[in-house]
Amino acid sequence: MSDPLASLPGYLLRRASTAALAELNQRLGEIELNHADASLLILIGHNPGVTQSEAGRVLGIQRANMVPLIARNEGRGWLIRQQVDGRSQGLSLSPDGEAMRRKARGVIDGFEERLMERVPQELRPHVIPILGYLWGEQN
Amino acid sequence: MSDPLASLPGYLLRRASTAALAELNQRLGEIELNHADASLLILIGHNPGVTQSEAGRVLGIQRANMVPLIARNEGRGWLIRQQVDGRSQGLSLSPDGEAMRRKARGVIDGFEERLMERVPQELRPHVIPILGYLWGEQN
DNA sequence: TATTGTTATACTCTATAACTATA
DNA sequence: TATAGTTATAGAGTATAACAATA
Numbered sequence: 001m002s003d004p005l006a007s008l009p010g011y012l013l014r015r016a017s018t019a020a021l022a023e024l025n026q027r028l029g030e031i032e033l034n035h036a037d038a039s040l041l042i043l044i045g046h047n048p049g050v051t052q053s054e055a056g057r058v059l060g061i062q063r064a065n066m067v068p069l070i071a072r073n074e075g076r077g078w079l080i081r082q083q084v085d086g087r088s089q090g091l092s093l094s095p096d097g098e099a100m101r102r103k104a105r106g107v108i109d110g111f112e113e114r115l116m117e118r119v120p121q122e123l124r125p126h127v128i129p130i131l132g133y134l135w136g137e138q139n
Numbered sequence: 140m141s142d143p144l145a146s147l148p149g150y151l152l153r154r155a156s157t158a159a160l161a162e163l164n165q166r167l168g169e170i171e172l173n174h175a176d177a178s179l180l181i182l183i184g185h186n187p188g189v190t191q192s193e194a195g196r197v198l199g200i201q202r203a204n205m206v207p208l209i210a211r212n213e214g215r216g217w218l219i220r221q222q223v224d225g226r227s228q229g230l231s232l233s234p235d236g237e238a239m240r241r242k243a244r245g246v247i248d249g250f251e252e253r254l255m256e257r258v259p260q261e262l263r264p265h266v267i268p269i270l271g272y273l274w275g276e277q278n
Numbered sequence: 279t280a281t282t283g284t285t286a287t288a289c290t291c292t293a294t295a296a297c298t299a300t301a
Numbered sequence: 302t303a304t305a306g307t308t309a310t311a312g313a314g315t316a317t318a319a320c321a322a323t324a
Contacts, residue, residue: 001186001189001197002185002186003182003197004181004182004184004185005178005181005182005198006271007267008247008251008257009251009254009266009267009270010159010163010247010250010251010254011159011178012267012270012271012274013152013155013156013270014156014159014160014174015199015274016152016156016270016273016274016275017152017153017155017156017157017275018156018199018276018315019274019276020149020152020273021153022152024149030143034290035153036291039144042141042143042144043142043143043144046141046143047140047141050140051305051306052305052306053304053305053306054140054181055199058140058142059144060154060157061291061292062292062293062294063304063305063306063307064292064293064294064295064307064308064309065291065292066291066306067306067307067308074307085300085301085305086299086300086305087298087299087300087301087304087305087306088301088304088305088306089305089306090299095204098240108149111149112148114163115148115149115217115273116148117195118271118272118273118275118302119269119273120272123265123268123269123272126262126265126269127269127273128146128148128149129262130152130258130262130265130266130269131148131151131152131155132145132151132155132255132260133257133258133259134155134159134257134258134266135151135154135155135158136155136158136257137154137158149290157292173313175314185284190282191282191283191308192282192283194291199314200314201314201316201317202281202282202283202284202313203283203285203286203316203317203318204314204316205283206283206284206285209283222280224323225322225323225324226281226282226322226323226324227281227282227283227323228283229280243286258288274305
């Protein structure tokens with residue numbers, strides 16, 4: 001039983017991504033988070049005052065799909081909205097949100113470390129650059 | 140506006156994967172295929188007689204989700220089912236299926252080539268090994 | 279007992295179109 | 302005229318549970 005797809009970078013990229021994401025979400029599930037929530041908390045933690053639209057652009061999530069994501073995390077008491085002008089609100093973390101951000105960061109760091117350990121040491125320095133090039137966009 | 144996620148391999152993996160998949164599906168859309176159909180045709184082309192369950196295991200698709208995938212491609216006249224025993228059927232490509240497989244292969248090869256071109260030449264030999272390691276599974 | 283194919287169903291993610299209010 | 306936030310909705314993709322027939 002041969003797999004003619006296993007030599008295709010695009011295919012490997014997708015399989016590696018879905019496997020890694022499933023593992024990350026399982027780990028984050030233990031603190032009742034998913035990867036989208038965690039990314040949002042980390043992004044806002046590093047950029048207090050960022051608007052919903054800006055955050056969506058950075059995270060690759062459309063405006064419309066940001067609404068339930070923000071609402072869920074605001075509803076959990078983790079986000080604070082502050083009016084910037086008549087149409088945008090700057091987002092920042094509440095103390096509880098900052099505590100969750102820290103927990104999420106711990107889970108993610110552990111996950112990223114284990115992900116890197118799968119790669120032989122001599123290739124590890126190339127992982128981030130290669131993934132950045134494959135992503136392409138502004139990177 | 141800083142992106143604290145851009146240095147995380149897991150995050151880069153997911154962003155690179157979704158960007159690449161969107162581009163591949165756009166290209167495959169021009170021949171009215173998606174990546175799942177294309178992978179299936181290529182897998183069966185290389186392994187005539189493979190069963191639905193086996194194909195699902197290799198492709199990482201669950202039995203239940205193979206049903207509409209096989210049905211769609213059989214309905215388009217591309218797949219042939221031949222009874223193996225009372226419960227399984229070996230899958231193979233019809234002449235039309237083989238023609239589509241060839242077209243799909245052409246689109247994918249073009250896509251994979253362009254994907255690789257984003258990576259500086261000296262790093263290219265590391266792309267497939269690194270993605271294989273990140274995938275982990277049996278690879 | 280385990281496996282194959284199948285149905286039904288639910289849940290998440292993503293995409294589009296439209297609306298309002300503000301700039 | 303463009304942008305921010307919002308609503309509603311549709312389409313993928315994926316997951317689980319159950320069943321009949323067969324090994």
